[in-house]
Amino acid sequence: MNRRPTLLAALTLTAAAALTLSACGSDDSPKSKDNDKIAGVDAGAEKSASPSTSAPASTGRPKIELPSDVTYKFEWKKTGDAQKDAVLNDAEQRIKAVDMAIAKQDPLDKAYRFYSEGTAAAGSQKYIQEFVDHKARTTGLTRYYNESVSLNDDGTAALVYCEDQSKAFNKFLKTGKTDVTPVTKDSYVVYAGTLRKNDNGVWVTERLISERGSAKCRP
Template sequence: MNRRPTLLAALALTATAALTLTACGSDDDSPSKDSDKIAGADTRGEKPASPTASASTPAGRPKIEVPSDVTYKFEWKKTGDPDKDAVLNDAEQRIKAVDMAIAEQDPLHDAYLFYSEGTAAAGSQKYIQEFVDHKARTTGLTRYYNESVTIKDGGTAALLYCEDQSKAFNKFLETGKTDVTPVTKDSYVIYAGTLRKNKSGVWVTERLTSQRGSAKCQP
């Protein structure tokens, strides 16, 4: 999840509303036509999955906890450059924080706002709100790969990476039903982000755009 920056498009499917998201929390406002991660509405009771916390939480940073059925595979490699590795770490935390906000149904969750500002934060808020409106969240495994980090002058950085949503789905909160959708080229998303190192030493994402079906991300 940072899960997933982003807009969800509503599709009428019999008696149930299913959602489509363009990318996990980006400020890209072009809706996708294929279902990916998260959304839907219905109403009965889902047993909450036990939360999974991040391995360690440095002082002053929010503790990230997501349901145990929300998992990640970050194939991002250590670069040996302290700034580049910090960019990758803080981007990872932002992604997880967005999924945490979705799971807790809080569009203004402090955790993702700790790691994002500007249009990236606004895009994530809109993305999370769609899940809240449809009483849904993410479930399954999301993979991140093909990363590229460039440190720029003035304490900023550019981050490019791919997301594999082929094993991540939308889950109805009140029924526990998972909307398992077929894998297509649009299950693979490319992200381009701009980050800035703030006074606390956190690499905050200020802008994040996405594109589905990118040739650079296909398996």
């Protein structure tokens, strides 16, 4: 089941490779082919998973602790540019912080709001709330690749990247059931984000949109 939905916006970003997104999406609903709902809850009980921890990169940054069955493969390469690498690092932490908020069932968790503001934070809050409403969380392996980052004259950064959700699913908290669904072109999502470095030196995501089934991301 695909967890990241379609959204009502379009954006053209000039990054290392320019990309236009239309009929796009953001972090605002659970993984679902139907976008609005989570299908099929079976009986059973979820066993608690031991958390994995992503230590804070520096003083003041939140510690990211996730269930052991929530894993990632970031294929983002070091650019050799300190600012661009910081953008990639903080974007990675935001992704993990959103899944931590889902696991904690807390739409206002401080960690993801540490790494996002504006419409990106609002979209993430809505996305997390839908998991809470369905009493579900994420599970499985999510892969991130085909990244492109550029620094703009206005102090912002543009980041485009792909997400492979083919091994990531929804897990229901009351039953322990994992909703495993077939892999389709919609399992591959392209994202475009705008980030700005705040007074604490953190690259916060201000805007994030996405599109499912993009040829840029499909194998």
